[in-house]
Amino acid sequence: MQTPWDHRFAQRTQRMGSSAIRELLKLTEEPDIISFGGGMPAPDVFPANEMSEACVRVLRDIGDLALQYGSTEGFRPLREMIVRHTARYGIQVTPDNVLITSGSQQALDLLGKILINPGDRILVESPTYLGALQAWSAYGAEYVTVPMDENGMVTDALEDALRSGPKFIYVLPNFQNPTGVTLSLERRHKLLELADRYGVPIVEDDPYGQLRYEGENLPSVVDLDSQFRYSGEACYSGNVIYLSTFSKILAPGLRLAWVVAPAQVIRKLTQAKQGADLHTATFNQCVAYEVARGGFLDRHIETIREVYGHRRNVMLGAMDAYFPPGVEWTHPQGGLFLWGVLPETINAADVLKVAIEKRVAFVPGAPFYATGGGHNTMRLNFSHAKPEKIQEGIARLGAVLYEKMGLQVNY
Amino acid sequence: MQTPWDHRFAQRTQRMGSSAIRELLKLTEEPDIISFGGGMPAPDVFPANEMSEACVRVLRDIGDLALQYGSTEGFRPLREMIVRHTARYGIQVTPDNVLITSGSQQALDLLGKILINPGDRILVESPTYLGALQAWSAYGAEYVTVPMDENGMVTDALEDALRSGPKFIYVLPNFQNPTGVTLSLERRHKLLELADRYGVPIVEDDPYGQLRYEGENLPSVVDLDSQFRYSGEACYSGNVIYLSTFSKILAPGLRLAWVVAPAQVIRKLTQAKQGADLHTATFNQCVAYEVARGGFLDRHIETIREVYGHRRNVMLGAMDAYFPPGVEWTHPQGGLFLWGVLPETINAADVLKVAIEKRVAFVPGAPFYATGGGHNTMRLNFSHAKPEKIQEGIARLGAVLYEKMGLQVNY
Secondary structure, eight states: OOOTTTTOOOGGGGGOOOOHHHHHHHHTTSTTSEEOOSOOOOGGGOOHHHHHHHHHHHHHHHHHHHTSOOOTTOOHHHHHHHHHHHHHTTOBOOGGGEEEESHHHHHHHHHHHHHOOTTOEEEEEESOOHHHHHHHHTTTOEEEEEEEETTEEOGGGHHHHHTTOOSEEEEOOSSOTTTOOOOOHHHHHHHHHHHHHHTOOEEEEOSSTTOBOSSOOOOOHHHHHHHHHHTTOOBOOSSEEEEEESTTTTOGGGOOEEEEOOHHHHHHHHHHHHHHHSSSOHHHHHHHHHHHTTSHHHHHHHHHHHHHHHHHHHHHHHHHHHSOTTOEEOOOSBSSEEEEEOOTTOOHHHHHHHHHHTTEEOEESGGGOTTSOOTTEEEEEOSSSOHHHHHHHHHHHHHHHHHHTTOOOOO | OOOTTTTOOOGGGGGOOOOHHHHHHHHTTSTTSEEOOSOOOOGGGOOHHHHHHHHHHHHHHSHHHHTSOOOTTOOHHHHHHHHHHHHHTTOBOOGGGEEEESSHHHHHHHHHHHHOOTTOEEEEEESOOHHHHHHHHTTTOEEEEEEEETTEEOGGGHHHHHTTOOSEEEEOOSSOTTTOOOOOHHHHHHHHHHHHHHTOOEEEEOSSTTOBOSSOOOOOHHHHHHHHHHTTOOBOOSSEEEEEESTTTTOGGGOOEEEEOOHHHHHHHHHHHHHHHSSSOHHHHHHHHHHHTTSHHHHHHHHHHHHHHHHHHHHHHHHHHHSOTTOEEOOOSBSSEEEEEOOTTOOHHHHHHHHHHTTEEOEESGGGOTTSOOTTEEEEEOSSSOHHHHHHHHHHHHHHHHHHTTOOOOO
């Protein structure tokens, strides 16, 4: 059907591709497919009972407030809880430094809206989180990239990239999406030193920071930056905007996340959010606060770590057993993903087609590269499928890889 | 504190003012102020018990789905329910014509994102909904306006405005925000005829359509347009994009609304929404569906109509009793608002300052005018305050108006 809207779409829509991941997710919704595609938490660790009890209490005790319009900045007790949470990691902020958003994706979108003029360059890791590229490309962003290795962003390549005058640096230091790798402490210091030298601020995206399965916690970039500037004092420097979320520690179906930023940035973000959705659902904020306030989340995160840590081990073990020689992969210390690199001659999108026939799915890596490349890479999620399914799915995928690479299965 | 972000804000932030309404709402949160300012439903009609029971059932029966990531288009059973709801009003659509949004404000924002190039003119009523101006100005929209009278948009002035080549017409035909007036049937036909002659499509925003307290329901613009083009057949024409919401019939704290549009427009909106917030909270969609599916909402809307209809009558009666001669106001047949016009010499913003001292508040009308004017107008909400508070608040406001207009109170 032709309509008068067809010729009326704005120019920016030409830069708004549909997310390859989400289109793929649809394809892999059929129940017999073992999907390592999405970035989904395990439903096994959803605290449905605690949520249910919290809903009942919220609607009984503060229903009038929870069902009503609320302030754009967010439910004050939840913002104060995030202030206390941030202080535990070493930084003093106030509620004026906190905005509640409808998932971290909205935080990325609002940052694009208030910061990016068409043609502005953003410095990103290569590969980087696809959702950030999707949000910012709609505002006309261009990208300058820095490669990754097993210790995160290669900071030796950072200085060249900074010389191109990026508006800000976007970094996912912990168990990065998509690669699963963690930025080393030495490189965190190097990143801050170079960012300071070139006067370029940082957006730190940290959805998985609390989901570490081995090794020591590293201080966040926002934390180190504040120490760096104030000689160890716990005062927030304002040079780093920090994003995190309830999606991975409570439930993504609530769409609840937060931004920590200088008060003047929060004010701009709040103006942008007023026009974007007025505010994040009051009910969801009240329920999340109610679930979290007795310390339940801290205990719950322990459970998540156990479940996901085990699944990561199962996936790594299965890959050792079933993947052909010539394929390499990362060994994440936390998070939801690991990253596979196939021989140069193999295209991961071609592998996916065969894999789906064999009822197993993953995400080809190319869309995570802002400036091209990565045709032979793949992202695998280890949090969602149950261990026996992970085992079975990796075996199927291994067989596909053997076939695609023209090798005889030797196990 | 100075930060490196201060000089990095995008140019579009200069067009993003903070909403006067929302800043005012903060001011009037003190409990002793009687506020006619917000557009808030009465907490008296929030179905907290039904919501509570629905939450428990959803988390017990489909918790895994309700707490997980969902599709950007929205929860399928809810979209199918909206298809059935739309059919009751005469138009056949499919789920491909429906997108669930995080409140109607998000629908307005996404429409701006996919349709508005900087400098595009949008044809709006004068005055019109402030939130639409706020959303679209961020994308560089300019406005051409058509005046309102007691029968809605003055269609005799429409042709001139259409000659300026607007991208689309934005209209709130039922109990308009802010004026409370309804577009007459004759003018609905005239609007469609002129829109067709000039080839300009329409965005119909209908948050209050089901909240009519007197008079006959009028067919929606989307309905009439489909009849107009298909000689009475119930097939959706695609020329009108229709917006509505659960905020006024269930609860605004859920942030749930919907768009009906041609499938290709829904696809573009879906791409934009992926980048904006991935999807609307799955949990909220499941709970709203669970509350609505047994027919509860139809019965609940009857309750809302009774409560709000009574409050409207109380406010109109109190205005007759307490407002000075020389002030005029609309007599809405539904919705949440009425509109006052003061003598030309009186500035409503000045009145508000004195009113707040007397512990009563409203919204000055000027910000609702896209191209200036309206300094002597005011919006009054009659849904939120209880009848005795309405009585008392209007008496206080009447006294302020007598004083400001230099008149002796004569009651």
